[in-house]
Amino acid sequence: MSAKIRKIVTIVDETRSEMGRPVTPAVRRAAAVAVIANPFAGRFEEDLTPLIEIGEELGDLLGRHALAALGIPGGQVEGYGKAATVGENGELEHAAAILHPKLGAPLRKLLGKAPALIPSAKKRGSLGTVLDVPLGHKAAAYVRSHFDGMEVRVPDAPRADEIMVAVVLTSAGRPLPRIGGLKTDEIKGEDGLR
Amino acid sequence: MPDVAIRKTSTVVETIFHEGGPVAAAPLKRGAALAVIANPFAGRYVPDIAGFMDDLQPLGLSLARGLLEALGGDPKTIQGYGKGAIIGAAGELEHGALWHVPGGYAMREILGDAKAIVASTKKVGGPGTRLDIPVTHINASYVRSHFDAFEIGITDAPKADELLLALVMTTGSRIHARVGGLKASEIKGEDGLR
Numbered sequence: 001m002s003a004k005i006r007k008i009v010t011i012v013d014e015t016r017s018e019m020g021r022p023v024t025p026a027v028r029r030a031a032a033v034a035v036i037a038n039p040f041a042g043r044f045e046e047d048l049t050p051l052i053e054i055g056e057e058l059g060d061l062l063g064r065h066a067l068a069a070l071g072i073p074g075g076q077v078e079g080y081g082k083a084a085t086v087g088e089n090g091e092l093e094h095a096a097a098i099l100h101p102k103l104g105a106p107l108r109k110l111l112g113k114a115p116a117l118i119p120s121a122k123k124r125g126s127l128g129t130v131l132d133v134p135l136g137h138k139a140a141a142y143v144r145s146h147f148d149g150m151e152v153r154v155p156d157a158p159r160a161d162e163i164m165v166a167v168v169l170t171s172a173g174r175p176l177p178r179i180g181g182l183k184t185d186e187i188k189g190e191d192g193l194r
Numbered sequence: 195m196p197d198v199a200i201r202k203t204s205t206v207v208e209t210i211f212h213e214g215g216p217v218a219a220a221p222l223k224r225g226a227a228l229a230v231i232a233n234p235f236a237g238r239y240v241p242d243i244a245g246f247m248d249d250l251q252p253l254g255l256s257l258a259r260g261l262l263e264a265l266g267g268d269p270k271t272i273q274g275y276g277k278g279a280i281i282g283a284a285g286e287l288e289h290g291a292l293w294h295v296p297g298g299y300a301m302r303e304i305l306g307d308a309k310a311i312v313a314s315t316k317k318v319g320g321p322g323t324r325l326d327i328p329v330t331h332i333n334a335s336y337v338r339s340h341f342d343a344f345e346i347g348i349t350d351a352p353k354a355d356e357l358l359l360a361l362v363m364t365t366g367s368r369i370h371a372r373v374g375g376l377k378a379s380e381i382k383g384e385d386g387l388r
Contacts (some may be wrong), residue, residue: 005211006210006211006212006213006214007208007209007210007211008209008211009206009207009208009209010205010206010207010264011204011205011206012205012206012264013202013203013204013205013348014202014203014204015201015202016200016201016202016203017199017200017201017202018201069205069264151349153347154208155345
């Protein structure tokens with residue numbers, strides 16, 4: 001089953017200064033959000049395979065949209081995250097089916113070496129519900145400078161029978177990181193953690 | 195007059211395929227370009243502020259160009275527009291009014307001879323405040339199919355001493371427009387109204 005997409009929303013923010021200090025280069029973050037029909041809205045379905053397949057499709061599609069909006073080659077992306085809001089006639093498990101089994105592989109394929117887990121969040125909500133997408137470094141989950149979050153919101157989604165799926169890619173971590181921890185130049189890159 | 199100090203920018207693009215009706219042959223795109231800048235007049239009453247409109251012109255052009263690019267890059271595809279401002283708590287509504295001239299000028303500059311008045315709105319608000327920006331046809335304000343609005347906002351802006359400035363463009367009418375009135379094909383194009 002392929003996704004029945006009502007709309008796709010991309011959001012790019014570019015932070016150039018923080019507390020009056022320049023952020024050089026500016027930090028860019030791009031979210032690509034698809035609003036899709038929930039094929040299982042309003043009923044219990046044991047087999048969620050169709051949603052898993054939709055997740056695979058959206059990993060590639062939203063990854064490409066976010067990358068295009070970010071305007072850099074996939075290899076230069078540093079951070080990522082994913083999340084979904086299920087409309088009121090769906091269940092959290094629907095979001096899980098999209099996000100977890102198969103969305104990651106096609107997304108990683110666009111980004112060069114990206115062994116770190118993709119931070120994720122999910123919730124049930126209604127039109128205009130705010131979704132905070134957790135972010136981490138794509139090569140090593142413990143890189144502290146890249147722990148972040150990006151808020152996404154689509155005023156008219158998700159309707160009751162829809163699911164809103166978001167992928168976020170970033171060019172860097174927080175604007176002025178200075179609380180220590182594992183740094184990007186210390187990444188070993190073996191296990192996706194450090 | 196003071197420099198324009200940009201803290202961050204944000205670009206939002208929606209690509210709408212349908213809204214419950216038939217899938218459109220060409221999806222509708224709606225987009226907003228936002229800039230968060232320092233309000234040079236925050237915290238006090240400054241009688242003479244009009245000169246800042248000139249200072250805002252380059253920002254207007256850069257936002258308008260960036261937005262056009264995000265919507266595909268062809269000025270001939272742009273059919274609707276609007277603009278708006280949110281003034282942080284230490285400012286006054288009049289500071290938002292400074293955006294009328296440079297914001298409108300910038301969109302007309304890149305769209306050629308757009309004739310209709312640029313619909314606009316403004317308010318004072320805190321970080322995360324949402325603003326519904328009215329949208330109308332670029333050549334004739336009475337085209338009913340193009341009466342629309344686009345909701346914008348940024349989670350962490352405007353801070354008290356900031357201004358959030360916004361431009362909106364669209365590539366067509368509401369996705370399933372069907373309530374009659376003046377049609378785009380009937381525009382006379384003489385007065386910017388019909």
